[in-house]
Amino acid sequence: MSLDLSVQHRFDGFALDAGFTAPEGVTVLFGRSGSGKTTIVNVVAGLLRPDRARVSVCGEVLCDSASGRWVPAARRRIGYVFQDARLFPHLSVRQNLTYGQRFSPAPLGTAQSARIVEMLGLGALLTRRPGALSGGEKQRVAIGRALLSGPRLLLMDEPLASLDEARKAEILPYLERLRDEAQMPLLYVSHSTAEVTRLATTLVLLHEGRVARAGPVADVLSDPELAPMLGVRRAGAFLTGRVARHHEDGLTELTSPAGAIFLPRVAAAPGATLRVRIAAQDVLLAAAHPSEISALNVLSVEVLAVRQGDGPGVMVQLDAGGERLLARITRRSAEALGIAPGRRCYAIVKTLSVAPFAIGENATADP
Amino acid sequence: MSLDLSVQHRFDGFALDAGFTAPEGVTVLFGRSGSGKTTIVNVVAGLLRPDRARVSVCGEVLCDSASGRWVPAARRRIGYVFQDARLFPHLSVRQNLTYGQRFSPAPLGTAQSARIVEMLGLGALLTRRPGALSGGEKQRVAIGRALLSGPRLLLMDEPLASLDEARKAEILPYLERLRDEAQMPLLYVSHSTAEVTRLATTLVLLHEGRVARAGPVADVLSDPELAPMLGVRRAGAFLTGRVARHHEDGLTELTSPAGAIFLPRVAAAPGATLRVRIAAQDVLLAAAHPSEISALNVLSVEVLAVRQGDGPGVMVQLDAGGERLLARITRRSAEALGIAPGRRCYAIVKTLSVAPFAIGENATADP
C-alpha cells in the first residue's frame, strides 16, 4: 500500500510543484502556514483538480492529467478529516458518524464502531447536533466520521490541533494501531512535534509549495542541516533496539548497539525490534561516566561533528556503537568539555525522555 | 486592570458554575475539551447571556444578573480571537483587519498597525479574500483583526493551535510584549504547554464546568497534586532570580537563592528580577556533585516529598535554598539514590531547558 503523487498547481500568488511517495505507515506533511499542505491533501482526496497531477494509491491511478483520468472523490474511498471539522449541521452526531458507512464496501463491525466512538469520547454526544458542540468535540466527531467510513487511505489535516493533551494521548495510540494493524496509509498534516515523533514513518517537508526534503522520519529528523528548518527543539535521533525484558518497576529494557536503554514500559513482546527517539534537547554530555545519577541511560559515544547555531547552543552529532545520536548543549559546555570531532564522552538520557517509536510493530506505549 | 467573573449557565447536559479573578497579565483557561472554556469566553465577550453571571473589568460591571445590567458586546471594547477564525468572507484581508478601527476610541497608529501586519506575515495577503487563505493564514488575520481594534481586554480562544512552530515563535513574543507593555489583560484558552509556560501569569483549571484550581501559574504548575490533572509532562516549578550578567557566549546568569542559574540570553537589564520555569521532566538528580558535565546548572537541594504515580515515574518535590523545585524521575532511580524526604542531593538542569518567564517586566527571550 503506498501513495504516489506529483502535482503542479498555481493559485494567484502561489505555485505548488511537489511530488513524493508515501509508503505504508504515516506520512506527515510538515511545513509553514501556507506552504501548500492542505492543497496537496485536497488533490489526493479528489476535491481540487489541479493544473497537472498524477496520483496513484497502491498502483491504482486516481488522477492523471496526461491521460485525463480522474476518479471522482466519492469513488476513491479516502477518508478525510478536514482542517475545519465540516460536520453536517442538520444531522445529529450519530448521523454524522454513520454517514459514510452505507457506502463502504468493507463496513466496520458494530464492536469496532463502538470502540471508536468510545475512544473519541462521543458516547454522550450522539443525539446532539454540531451546533451544540465545543470546538474539540466537533473535531472528534470529524475524526470518527472519517474512521467509520472504512477508508483505505486516511487524510488528516491537523486533526488534533484543537484537542487537549489528555484527549490527544487517548487518540494517538489509536492512530498508531491503525497505522500498524490496518496497514492503512495515513497522510497527516501536523505542526506538533509530539505527533510527528509518535506517528510519522515518513516526513515530507514542504517549503513554499516545494518538497524541501522527504524521507524516513529518522533520517529527516536526525539531519543536523535541517534543524533550523524544523526548529531546533524538534531535532533528534533514533536508536533501534531489541526488547530485552520488562521490569517490574514499569520500565522496558532494550539492547541496542549503543548499549542498554531503559524507557517507560512499552507493549511489545521481548525480542521485538523497537525504535526509540531521543530529542537532541534531552541529551546531556559528560566527560566521565557519572555515578549515582537519576538517569538510567548512559551511553559511551564519540563526537562526529559539531554544528554551531545562531544562539548559545551547538548541535553535536554523536556515534553510539554505530548509531547516530544528536545532542544540543551550550557552546560554553562544549568548550569546557572539549567537544570536538573524535572526542569520546558519555551521553546521558533520562529514562522518561525516551519515546518509543514503532514501525510496523504491534508496539505502543503504556498510557 | 483586572477581570472578575462569576457565571452559572446550563446547557442541555452541561452545567457551568465558575468564578475567578483574572489579574493583570495573561490568564490561561485550561481544561479538557468540553469543559466550558469557550462558554466562559463568550460570556465575557457579551455573546452569550448566561442564566446568572456577574462580570466586571477593572471595576466596570459589564454584566450583572442581579441588577439586570448588560453591556452589549459592541460597547465592551473586548477583542476576541475566535476558535474558528470567523473572518468576513466578503471583505478583503485588509478590510477585515481594519474593520474594528473606526470604532476604537484609541485607534492604533499607522506604524503600530503596520508592525502587527508584518509580524503576522500578512503583507502579501492584504488584497485576498478569506476564501483564498490557508487555515493558518485565516487564523493570523483573525488575530490581527482583534489586535487592530484597540481593545482594552483581549480574549483568545486557542489562537495559535493551527500555526506552525516558527510562526508561533514569532507571535508569542508579541503577545508577551502586549501583556507587559500595554498592560492589557488577556484571557487565553490554550492546550499547549509551551504557550502556558511562556504566557500565563494566572492559570485557571476548568473541570466539567467548574474551576478545579485557579491562581498564579507558578503555584498551580508546581503543585504535585495537580500533576495528573495537568498531565505529568506539564508539571514544573518556578525560580525567581536577579539578572547578574549577560555572557558573551549567549548565556544569561541569574543569582537566585537556589544558586547561580544559566539560561539562554534574555533581554532584561542586569539587576532585573526574572522568573524561570523548570519542567519536572527536565530535572536530573544526582547523589554527588557531578563534574565535567554539559549541564551548567547544578543546584544543591533537599527532598521534601515524593509522590508515586501510576507509571514508572515518581514526582519529587525539592527545596533549593528556600525555593521549590519539581523533578520527575523513575521509581528505580529514586530507590537507587535513596530519594526520601530529608535526603540531600543535587538537581541537574540543562541550560537550554530553562525557560524565562517574565511577569510585569520588560523581559523577553531573545529569539
Next chain:
Amino acid sequence: MTGWLGPEEWQAVALSLRVALWATVLSLPPGIFVAYALARWRFPGKLWLNGLVHLPLILPPVVTGYLLLMLFGAQGPLGRALEAAFGISIAFRWTGAALAAAIMGFPLMVRAIRLSIEAVDPRLEAAAETLGAPRLWVFATITLPLALPGILTGAILAFAKAMGEFGATITFVSNIPGQTRTVPSAIYAFLQVPGAEGAALRLVIVSIVVAMGALLVSELLARRVSARVRGS
C-alpha cells in the same frame, strides 16, 4: 357557516384548495430540479432556461393563459398529443387550473429554492463525497435538507400564488362551476355585478383565512427546521 357561504362558494373554496395543493406538490420536483440546475450547473442555454422560467412573471397573466390554451387546447400541439397518447385533456378541467397555477407560481418557487441551494456550503457536499456518497445521495441528504428553508418558502409562495391566480386560469380553463371556478374566478364574477361586493368580500375572507393558515404552518415548520440546523 354553510349558511354564510352558498354551496357554490364552498365548491369554489374546495376546488381552489385542491388546485393550489396539486399545483404546489406537482411543481416541487421540477422546481427543485430546475433550481439546482440553475444554481450549480453550467450548461449552454442556461440563460434561456432562466428566462423561460421567469416568463409567467413577466407576461400579463392573460397572455400566459392564452399561450397555454394555444398549446394545450383541443387544437394545440400538446393538447392533441396528450389526447392521442393518453386520452387526457386538461383544458377546461381542474387539472388545467392546477397546471396554470403551477406555471404562474413556478418562477417564485424556483427563485426561492435556487437562493437556498446557492447558500448551501459546497464544502459540505465535498465532505459528503469523500465519505463515498454518490452525487444523488449527497443531494438528497445534504443539499436538500440544508435548502429546506428555501423549499418551504418556495412552496408557500407557489401555494399562495395558486390561491390568488386568476388571469391565466380563467383564460386557459374558463370558469365552469364545480370544475374550474376557483375562488378568484368567483370573486371576479361577483365584482362584475353592481352591489355584489358583499359576496365577493366573504370569499376574500375565506381565501385570506386559508392562506394565512398555510403561512402559519410554513412559518412553524421553518422555525423548527432552522432550530435544527442551528443546533440543540
Next chain:
Amino acid sequence: MTGWLGPEEWQAVALSLRVALWATVLSLPPGIFVAYALARWRFPGKLWLNGLVHLPLILPPVVTGYLLLMLFGAQGPLGRALEAAFGISIAFRWTGAALAAAIMGFPLMVRAIRLSIEAVDPRLEAAAETLGAPRLWVFATITLPLALPGILTGAILAFAKAMGEFGATITFVSNIPGQTRTVPSAIYAFLQVPGAEGAALRLVIVSIVVAMGALLVSELLARRVSARVRGS
C-alpha cells in the same frame, strides 16, 4: 422600429419601465427592513405582519386593486389624507401604478431577502459586534452585503412582476394612455379586439425583451457577487 410599434405603444413601454423601476427601487428599503424584522426579530404581531405582506399574493390581483382604490381613491381615507396633507393624489396617476406594482411584488421581494438574511451566519455578526461596531453598522457592512444575492433576486422578481402586473394596476389606476397605460394594460386592450392579436404580440415581445435584459444583468451581478464571497 418606431414604425413597428406606434407612438402610443412606445409610450406604454416607457411608462412600464418607469413604473417597474420606481416600484422596485422604492420598495427595496422597506422590503429589506421588513425582511430583516421577519428574519431576525421576535415581536408581537410578527405573524400578522407576515400575513399582511403576503396578502397581495393570496388575493386575486383585481381585489388588491379594488382595495387600493377604496383606500387611495378620492373618497378613500388615505387618498383624502394625502390630498389634504400634501395635495398629492396617486389614484389614476403613474405613481399609483408604481404603488400597485410595488405592493404586488412586495411579498416576492421580502421572501427572497428574508431567506438570504436568514442564511447569513449570525456568528459573523457577533464577531463584528466584538469589534465595536454598532448594530446598524453591522447590518450595513456584514448582513446586507452577505444577503446581496437575495436582495438581487428580490429586486429582479419585483421588477419582473411590475412589468407584468395587470389586474391590480388596471383596477386601481385604470388604463389612461400616457399616464397609466402600462404594457400589460395595452396588451389587454388589444386582446379585447378581434383581429388585434398582432399588435398584442408585438407588445408581448417587447416586454419579454426588456425583462430578459433585466434578468441577464441580474444574473451577471449575482455571479460576480457570489464569486466575491467564495474568495479570489
Next chain:
Amino acid sequence: ETVTVFAAASLKTALDEIAERYEAEEGARILRTYAGSSVLARQIAQGAPADIYLAANSAWMDHLEAKGAIRAETRRDVVSNTLVLIAREAPDIPDLGQPEAWLGAERLAVALVDAVPAGIYAKAALTSLGIWDEVAPAVVQTDNARAALALVASGAVGFGIVYASDARAEPRVRAIHGIPAALHPPIRYPAALTARARADGAAAFLDHLSGPGARAVFDRWGFLPPGPAAPPAP
C-alpha cells in the same frame, strides 16, 4: 383641450376610429381608456378623471346614476348589439331550440353568465328558449365576451354565443344562427357625461358619438343603431 373617455373594452376598434377622425377634424384631443364596464364604473365613483362614460350595459350606468356620479340628463344609448351563435366551420343550423342536434358533445363558450353582460344576455336567451338547463353543463364561461370568441376562433371550443359585432371582426368564425333580440333584454351601450366633466368639448364629443358620423363607423364594425333593434337575419 382634452376629453377623457372611459369606454368598455369591446368598443375599442370602433371608438378609436371615431376619435381619431374627430381629433383630425375638430382639433380636440380624445383620451381613450378601455377596461371592463365594472372596473370603469368603480373608478368613476372614486373620482377618476373621466369626462364621458361609455358602458357595455345599463346596470353599471344605473349604478353610477344612483350615486350621482353621472349627469343623468346627458345619458343616452349610443349603439345596440345582438347576439349570434358562432362556430369555426359548422354549417348553419335550422333550429336553435334543439341543442342535441347542433351542440352534440361540443362545448359552448359564453361570457360569465351571472356577471358579464354578454353572458347574462346569452343565458336569458337560452332560458327563454327553454334549453338553459340542458345546455348548462356544456357551457364554458369566460371573463368577457372577447375571450369566448377567442376560444371558438382557436378551435378550443366548438360553439359560442357572442356579440354580432365581435363575430364580424373575427375571420376564423362564422355566425351560424342569429339570436332573436326578443329572447333577452335589449343590449344597449349607454353613454353619459360624468358629474366632474368640465370640458365643453366633452358634451360636443358625446353628441358626436350619437351623431351620423359616428353612426357610420359603428355600423361598419357591426353595431346597430340604438333603440328597438330589428332582429338580424339568420
